[in-house]
Amino acid sequence: MVSEMKPDIAVLGVGAIEQHGSHLPIGTDWLIAKELSKRVAIALNALLLPAIPISMSECHGSFGGTVWIKPATLSAVVKDLVLSLHEQDILNLLVVNCHGGNFVLNPTIHQLNHEYPDMQIILSDETWPMSSNGKSIFEQSMTDLHAGEIETSLMMFLYPEFVKKKRVDYVPSFGREFLDYVTMDQISAEGVWGCSSKGTADKGSRAMTAQVEKITAYALNKFRMNP
């Protein structure tokens, strides 16, 4: 019972429902967010909130299976959840964002920390570790944005039954900032930005372990407490 546990920290995962090429399920970001936030919450002995399943995916344009909410809506959802936590004296919130397009989270959390000076709300670094214990995990980093080596590896580790064999490798010739100007379907016909053929379950496993360690250490340092 929450009233008996009296948690100090809450963990909120943020996922997305959007196309991920033809080899990964549209629920990829949400499935990863659920798993990552659960593992982090266990490590922190925190209250695990249900991961938000839908967020700012309008960047994927006309690809089927993509569902979204607007930036202001996502911001409002996070604000309301923070108010709920504040009202029951859960004053530390870790937001584990697993969709790179949720840029509104940063200013929202910045503002919330000002509005609730007795709370600490932090946003975990969503970039996946490129190495662990001195050994590199992924081969591609700067060119891997969506449904590439990283996400394919994570899903091969977590949900191999939903990963299809057919892979597409595609890296456009311009930078990520172009998604501010056009949508993914205009850049990549297959919806992939990266090298999905390089994904392996072993990379996914190592990345997940390293990410949980990284986020947990960051949270403990920021919240200045021990589990």
Place this chain on the structure above:
Amino acid sequence: MISVYDSAELFIDSPAEIALLPLVGFTPSSYGTTELLITEICKRVTDQLPVETFLLPPWPYGTLPENDERAGVMVLHYETMALVVHDIVKSLFDHGIKKIVVINCLGSVNSSSALPDENSIVKTAVRQLNYENPELSAIWVQPFRVSGEHLKRLYGIEVTNEIVEKSILDYLFEHKGATESEDERAVWKEYANSISACNGQENEDAIGEKAFAEIIEAVVDYVMKTFSSIAMIKDIKKSGD
């Protein structure tokens, strides 16, 4: 059925005609079982609808009574809830899905009005969406509400939500408790502990099975008839223009 475990390719090969968006309010003491019930109901409804249907995962946060001060209760303001429903339904419509069913939590077996229990903002959001997008047919459904008369015949006139939920969970637990994901098994185990603590109560999975079937049939029937009626009304209007 198309779900979030499928790739986007499926939307090209078998475009969805209907989308189902389940909404669940989050309170830690009940969330696990409410989500399981709604998920199971939605899966079966999706399977039985006669057209290709896209089933979304449950949206986990809702608007609860303002005075609900139980620990762990997470609430959205009504304006936020309206925005959530608006944005999700609109994004589905923008992808060409013109029939959208919002499963507005479970509702009440004793409800008889057109006002949804607990969550009238969802009704408002759906209404506005239909006004703003004439080609869209968005409807809200509460499974216990549309099957209320069937459930009263099954259980008797004094039936409550709690009685129905428990018997359906008993039935589903018998059939699903050991087979699902680790997270779902944890919820089922917790539920099993809670029912075993109730001394002297019989396991009512037999009636639960019937109730579950009645609810699914009632929801499917309501959805198809409602969309059919809306289409007829809109056709009448068009021909009268």
